[in-house]
Amino acid sequence: MKEYYTLSEVADLLGKSKETLRRWDNNGKLTAVREPMSNYRVYKKEQLKIFDELDFLFENDTPKKGTEPSKAFSVLELFAGAGGLAIGLEKAGLKCIALNEIDHWAAETLRVNRPSWNVIEADIRNISFADLAGRVDVVTGGFPCQAFSYAGKKLGLNDARGTLFYEFARVVNETQPLICVGENVRGLLNHDGGRTLEGMKSILDEIGYRVVEPKILKAIFHNVPQKRERLILIGIRKDIEVDFHFPKPNKKIYTLKDALKKGELFPTDVPVSAGSGYPKRKKEILEKVPPGGYWRDLPLDLQKEYMQKSFYLGGGKTGMARRMSWDEPSLTLTCSPAQKQTERCHPDETRPFTVREYARIQTFPDEWKFAGSVSQQYKQIGNAVPVNLAKDLGISIVAFLNQVYAKYQLEQKNLDIHQMSLPI
Numbered sequence: 001m002k003e004y005y006t007l008s009e010v011a012d013l014l015g016k017s018k019e020t021l022r023r024w025d026n027n028g029k030l031t032a033v034r035e036p037m038s039n040y041r042v043y044k045k046e047q048l049k050i051f052d053e054l055d056f057l058f059e060n061d062t063p064k065k066g067t068e069p070s071k072a073f074s075v076l077e078l079f080a081g082a083g084g085l086a087i088g089l090e091k092a093g094l095k096c097i098a099l100n101e102i103d104h105w106a107a108e109t110l111r112v113n114r115p116s117w118n119v120i121e122a123d124i125r126n127i128s129f130a131d132l133a134g135r136v137d138v139v140t141g142g143f144p145c146q147a148f149s150y151a152g153k154k155l156g157l158n159d160a161r162g163t164l165f166y167e168f169a170r171v172v173n174e175t176q177p178l179i180c181v182g183e184n185v186r187g188l189l190n191h192d193g194g195r196t197l198e199g200m201k202s203i204l205d206e207i208g209y210r211v212v213e214p215k216i217l218k219a220i221f222h223n224v225p226q227k228r229e230r231l232i233l234i235g236i237r238k239d240i241e242v243d244f245h246f247p248k249p250n251k252k253i254y255t256l257k258d259a260l261k262k263g264e265l266f267p268t269d270v271p272v273s274a275g276s277g278y279p280k281r282k283k284e285i286l287e288k289v290p291p292g293g294y295w296r297d298l299p300l301d302l303q304k305e306y307m308q309k310s311f312y313l314g315g316g317k318t319g320m321a322r323r324m325s326w327d328e329p330s331l332t333l334t335c336s337p338a339q340k341q342t343e344r345c346h347p348d349e350t351r352p353f354t355v356r357e358y359a360r361i362q363t364f365p366d367e368w369k370f371a372g373s374v375s376q377q378y379k380q381i382g383n384a385v386p387v388n389l390a391k392d393l394g395i396s397i398v399a400f401l402n403q404v405y406a407k408y409q410l411e412q413k414n415l416d417i418h419q420m421s422l423p424i
């Protein structure tokens with residue numbers, strides 16, 4: 001039983017910066033104590049009771065009930081990418097009966113790893129899924145986020161034409177799953193002043209789906225050693241009167257060490273693999289940043305040289321010249337491992353993460369291969385839903401479907417989809 005939490009753990013748990021916690025320590029809102037063994041400044045678990053969102057730390061760990069699928073539930077996965085969401089759902093016991101993806105290399109990744117999956121490599125705009133009507137339990141998809149042209153009224157499906165959310169909703173409408181699950185970045189909450197998300201909710205409602213209040217899931221609470229967040233948008237077909245429960249957060253937070261070294265998450269150290277490097281001068285400068293540090297840890301002349309104009313602009317820019325630390329979860333990975341604003345340098349070596357390190361931080365299994373050039377591979381991994389987060393979400397979906405099938409005494413669906421005729 002964990003009795004003490006470090007400053008960085010509490011910052012992660014609350015989604016606050018360490019600076020905020022130091023301020024609270026000074027002004028008495030949350031005062032750190034000395035851990036008896038190490039004498040480090042830490043917080044007693046009891047002190048965290050004042051935060052409602054941390055209630056789960058004080059609940060008993062009861063095994064999750066009803067999470068073995070009672071039938072072979074079927075998923076249609078749209079915008080499937082390299083399969084982060086799909087593998088997680090598979091680990092939860094769901095069966096992907098078709099996956100759509102436009103990008104050749106991402107589709108190749110899916111085919112190489114799962115020759116049995118029905119991968120439809122095409123622009124979703126050109127595909128009809130009407131033949132799957134009534135044959136899928138779940139439609140999932142991480143549609144790219146685009147604004148609607150808003151007429152100031154409740155949006156209906158046709159108002160969204162031209163966007164990829166339209167395609168997601170169109171396929172849900174065509175196939176009539178019991179539940180649909182949209183996945184997106186946190187930014188969708190405030191996109192176009194919140195109107196994009198409102199529009200999506202109103203469209204799902206119009207096509208006959210009751211929308212569950214969208215939720216941000218933090219990957220660090222779902223066995224992922226990365227501070228990534230995903231917005232989850234769920235619609236339940238209106239004739240189904242069963243509630244959906246989001247996965248509960250886990251208490252254990254994994255760090256970069258857990259991602260890259262042998263331990264609870266992986267049985268071996270991370271395998272050697274290809275990766276990109278830094279140009280010579282960038283490397284010379286980043287050499288001087290300590291683990292967990294960033295540009296402010298450089299001497300002033302190097303700060304100016306590295307940051308150039310950004311040096312004189314406002315904002316913390318804490319992603320610049322950033323080196324990760326072994327003892328914290330990684331910061332969110334992006335589609336390319338060496339971006340100036342969102343640097344994630346390896347903690348000991350002065351280089352970006354390799355492809356396999358990237359994959360580990362997203363909790364892809366080491367056996368999962370990625371197709372295409374090294375930069376294609378980074379892109380596929382950086383775009384993915386972390387596998388372990390997807391698994392926890394999948395377990396919630398299974399629990400929901402178990403209840404639906406039991407309540408309505410539904411029969412197993414015919415999963416033979418070879419007769420599907422696809423193009424619109």
Ligand SMILES: C[S@@+](CC[C@H](N)C(=O)[O-])C[C@H]1O[C@@H](n2cnc3c(N)ncnc32)[C@H](O)[C@@H]1O
Nearest residue numbers: 079080081082083084085102103123124384385
């Ligand atoms: C955020 S990624 C999805 C990640 C995926 N869910 C995972 O966990 O690995 C979005 C994907 O949508 C795909 N995409 C974008 N436009 C598309 C289109 N018109 N038709 C089909 N797929 C598309 C992109 O190629 C990209 O792989």
